[in-house]
C-alpha cells in the first residue's frame with residue numbers, strides 16, 4: 670500500500686514536546702526541586718494543550734476531533750475487533766484511541782490549571798494563588814498531587830496500547846508519529862498548514878502572556894512582614 674502523509678508537522682511536534690514536558694515536570698517537582706523551571710515549563714505545557722485544542726478544529730483532517738471522536742456504537746464495534754491481528758487499520762486515531770487522546774489532553778490540562786492556584790509552601794506561588802480562598806487552594810493542591818498519579822496510569826495504558834499495536838498487530842504507529850506517514854488506502858493530507866499553525870501559536874503566546882502576566886491579582890501583602 671502507498672505511504673501517505675497522515676500526521677501533520679504541528680501534531681507530531683505537539684506530541685513529542687508534550688512527552689518532554691511531562692518528563693520535565695516530574696523531574697523539576699520530584700527530583701531536582703527546581704520550582705522556577707516547573708512553573709515555566711508548566712505554562713509552556715498549558716500553551717501546548719491550548720494549541721492542540723484549537724488544532725483539533727482548524728488543523729488538517731486527521732488532527733480534527735470530528736475525524737476521530739465517534740459515538741459509543743462505533744467504539745464498541747471497534748473494541749470487539751481488538752483481539753484480531755488483522756483488524757482494520759485506521760489512517761488516523763482508531764475509535765478507542767480517539768477518546769484516549771481526549772483523556773490525556775484533559776488530564777494534562779487539569780494538572781496545569783490546578784498548578785496555577787497552588788504554592789510550594791515557601792515563597793513560590795502560582796499566579797492565581799491569591800485569587801482564591803484557602804479551601805479552593807486546598808482542593809487545587811489535592812487535584813495537582815492526585816491527578817499526576819491518574820495521568821501516569823493513563824500514560825502507561827497509552828504506551829502499552831501503542832506497543833500492543835506495534836508488536837501484536839504489526840501497525841507501525843510510533844514511526845508514523847515520527848515521520849508522519851502511514852501505508853493506507855485512505856487519502857493523505859496535502860499540507861501541514863504551517864502558516865495557520867504559526868498564527869495560532871502567536872494567539873496562544875498572547876493569551877498565555879495575558880493569563881500569566883497581566884490578569885492575575887497582585888500578590889497579597891502579608892502584614893506580619895512589617896513587624
Ligand code: HEM
Nearest residue numbers: 680684688691761762763766770773774824831842843846
Ligand atoms: C508523557 C507521555 C505521553 C503523553 C502525555 C502522550 C500523549 C499523546 C496524545 C495526546 C496523543 C494524541 C496526539 C494528537 O492527536 O495530537 C498521542 C498519540 C500517540 N502517542 Fe503518545 N503520549 C505519551 C507518550 C508516548 C510514548 C512514550 C510513545 C511511544 C512509545 C507514544 C506514542 C504515541 C503514538 C504512536 C500516538 C499515535 C497513536 C495513533 O496512531 O492513534 N506516546 N499521545
Ligand code: HEM
Nearest residue numbers: 694698708711712714780781784785787788789795814817
Ligand atoms: C502542566 C503540567 C504539570 C505537571 C505534569 C505537574 C506535575 C507536578 C508534580 C508531579 C508535582 C509533585 C506532586 C507531589 O509531590 O505529589 C507538582 C508539584 C507542584 N506543582 Fe506542578 N505540574 C504541572 C504544572 C504546574 C503549573 C502550571 C504550576 C504553577 C504555575 C505548578 C505548580 C506546582 C507547585 C507549586 C507544586 C508543589 C511543589 C512543592 O510542593 O514543592 N505545576 N507538579
